[in-house]
Amino acid sequence: MGMWCIVLFMTLTIVGQISSEEECSFHYLLKHLNITNDKERFAMTRPVINWKHPTEVNIGLYPYSIVEVIEKSQMFIAYFWVILDWKNDFISWDPDAFCGINKFLVPRELLWTPDFMILETIEEDKTQKSPYLTITSQGKVTLDEDIRLVSACRMKVHHFPFDTQKCNLTFTSISHTVEQVKFASAINSTRATDLTSSTLREEGDWRFLNMIVFNSSLEEGNLNFSEIVYEMEIKRWPVLYLVNVVLPVVFFLVLDIFSFFIADSRGDKLGFKVTVLLAISVMMLILKDLLPAMSNQSPLIVTFFIVVFAFMLMSLLETILITYLMELDSAAPPRKHRSCCTVASAGGCRKGEPECPSQPNSTEGQSELSVEAGGFESLLFELRSLHKSLGEIPREREREPAYWGRVAKHINRIYLCCYLLSVVVFLVCMYRAWTAESEQ
Structure with a gap:
């Protein structure tokens, strides 16, 4: 009897332990x-x-x-x-x-x-x-x-x-x-x-x-x-795009500015500007692949490229004009000799009319000819006075050598000053527009 009680107690203990362990499992929960x-x-x-x-x-x-x-x-x-x-x-x-x-x-x-x-x-x-x-x-x-x-x-x-x-x-x-x-x-x-x-x-x-x-x-x-x-x-x-897209365009713009110091008489200047313009065109094609086809507002970088392209195009046209003016000098007719007057003429020389170089009289025959020439010049002076009283007809000014060359140089200097001022103002405006969003 005592043995059975011990066995039953041990059985209940084991079952209780098993039941307790089962209650601690996820399966039971x-x-x-x-x-x-x-x-x-x-x-x-x-x-x-x-x-x-x-x-x-x-x-x-x-x-x-x-x-x-x-x-x-x-x-x-x-x-x-x-x-x-x-x-x-x-x-x-x-x-x-x-x-x-x-x-x-x-x-x-x-x-x-x-x-x-x-x-x-x-x-x-x-x-x-x-x-x-x-x-x-x-x-x-x-x-x-x-x-x-x-x-x-x-x-x-x-x-x-x-x-x-x-x-x-x-x-x-x-x-x-x-x-x-x-x-x-x-x-x-x-x-x-x-x-x-x-x-x-x-x-x-x-x-x-x-x-x-x-x-x-x-x-x-x-x-x-x-x-x-x-x-x-x-x-x-933005560093990657500044280095690969924006800065090269700025460098091309600087090259275009320094190209004004290339001699106009050489054909290299025109070819150089055309090459820089083509380089900007290639950069614009690269930019096209980066931006979306549809946008509410035009990107500022597109405006930047277009204005720089316009600057270089105007610079190219100015170079073509300068080259054309330089060619006018090479095609100009030779200089005409201007008339002169002698001091012995009646009334003297007119304003702006050069004196003829005096020549020494070596013979008496030459002396007689000079007297007759003096009378002729006196008559000529009277005719000129009459012409002046009736009103002189303005004559076309004779071109001097390199006249159009000087005009081309003046145009080039004025355009360079305006070009530099426009580029500086444009770059400042672009910088302020680009950084406006980050300041807000």
């Missing part, structure tokens, strides 16, 4: 909640006791890598952590009754999950979905996703390459109205900005500025859908 057997309650319907009460879904969006921003097609590509949590009214337990278990993982297909979509998505996410959900003793269910998001982003490239872009990511439900599912942000804008700044890997041309979170709604007919919007603001790092 899952069996207690009856999740696997009651799919109608846990997986097929929204987990609320009263259907009039909406399910509030908290969404947290945390970007950790910006892959690419494509201006041409206006796309934004990045990796995000998306964390959703909601309350399941049918799940709860006492952690003390299950050895302190307060949360555990269950397969995703065992529980109801809210359907959501991001309105700006233009390409299906092909990353692997998380197979598990986390549930807590208070009935909180958490879904943790890692997604690669390819979204549309309206690019404002007016200040390119000093531009700042704002890309919106809008979460909404495709089948549950606001009376059934309400979306809310898990964190505020300040917290979202701080977390993103600490986790985001900035490896490309873009730098993260801030994150703004706000609620919205979408109306379709008589239906109203809840929305949560994450507005991500990023700024371009």
